[in-house]
Amino acid sequence: MTAPASQLKKLAIKFRNLIYWLINYQLYPGMYFREIYRVRTFHGQTPGIGRFQGKPFHFTDGLGFLGCIKELFKEECYFFESKNEAPYIIDCGAYIGLSVYYFKTLFPNASVLAFEADPATFEVLSKNIAGQQLSKVEVFNKAVWDKETELTFFAGNSMSGSLVVDALNKQNPIKVKTARLKDFLNRPIDFLKLDIEGAEVEVLRDIRNDLTQVERIFFEYHSIAGKDQALGELLEILTQAGFRYYIQEAKNYAKRPFMGLAKEGYDLQLNIFAMR
Structure with missing residues (x-):
């Protein structure tokens, strides 16, 4: 050359x-x-x-x-406007706290409840909440579920830990405490975020009669390979609660679906936004 x-x-x-x-x-x-x-x-x-x-x-x-x-x-993706200058927000699956920081940036006077199941991730979340001096934020090292108990949790990595499936086949189960989300829906909620890696089905079934308290909700829907799909049921729960929904594909698991879906882990993942 x-x-x-x-x-x-x-x-x-x-x-x-x-x-x-x-x-x-x-x-x-x-x-x-x-x-x-x-x-x-x-x-x-x-x-x-x-x-x-x-x-x-x-x-x-x-x-x-x-x-x-x-x-x-x-x-x-979570941007919203509210007439309430101090909205009440519940963040389930708060990860390292950037979503909490985002909500507090939008609404400095907001009250936020943040749940994170993974103990290692929760430690980082707590450091960031304290480091950014975020007030009116309460954090819980618990997974949200349909009852208070202790369950096996597949840690996977910090973003994909799940109560229901070892999505990354890490074979790294630990025990975590759970909180019944229904117990926290006793007042009007401006925004409910459920990023809980497959546990959304059980949780939404449990809170279906309490969704009248919620103004807007986001959840990820995870279809688990080989198990019955519940998307239709969850959309019906939203409809009965008076919501209108919008759906995005969160991840493409099958570029050629008719050639077969995933045999393990998740075979479909959707972002679902619902508002009144």
Whole structure:
């Protein structure tokens, strides 16, 4: 390769890398180039601290941290408006607390109940709530369920821990305490978030008669391979409670569905938004 050709190739690579980072920079508002690159080097369940909006946040894995920033602060999937200046929000599956921070950014006077089942993730969540000095936030190291008890919890990784399925086949079960969500629906709720990795079916069945207290709700629906699907039942629960819903595909598990669905773990995952 001649010298000019070699120089052109190097320039092309630099230009491609620049475009890549410009695109990624737009995906993570509130973070600098160098910080995005640094956080991406934390692979797997490697804890660390990242700077977002000029503030330090603890995380359990770098890609999960960046993914939450993109989802919450770029896409603003949970954005809502309220006439209530101090809304009451219940965040089930609060992960490391970025969703709580987002809600408190939207509504500084909001009261937030945050549930996180995984003990290691809960420790990080607690650090971030304290570090950001978020007031009127109550955190619980419990999984939400249809009764108070103690259940096996598949830790998986920090974003996919579940009471109902070992989605990543990590074979890493632990015991966790549960809280009955129904017991917390005794007052008007402006926003209820259920990101509880498959437990939404049992929980929604249990709270169906209490949803009149809820103004808007988000939940992820997980279809577990080989088990009866409950999507129709859950949508009927929403309809009977007076909600109108909107559905997005959360993850594509089958690019060619007629050639077969997943044989283990989840075979369908949807984001469901319901409002009055």
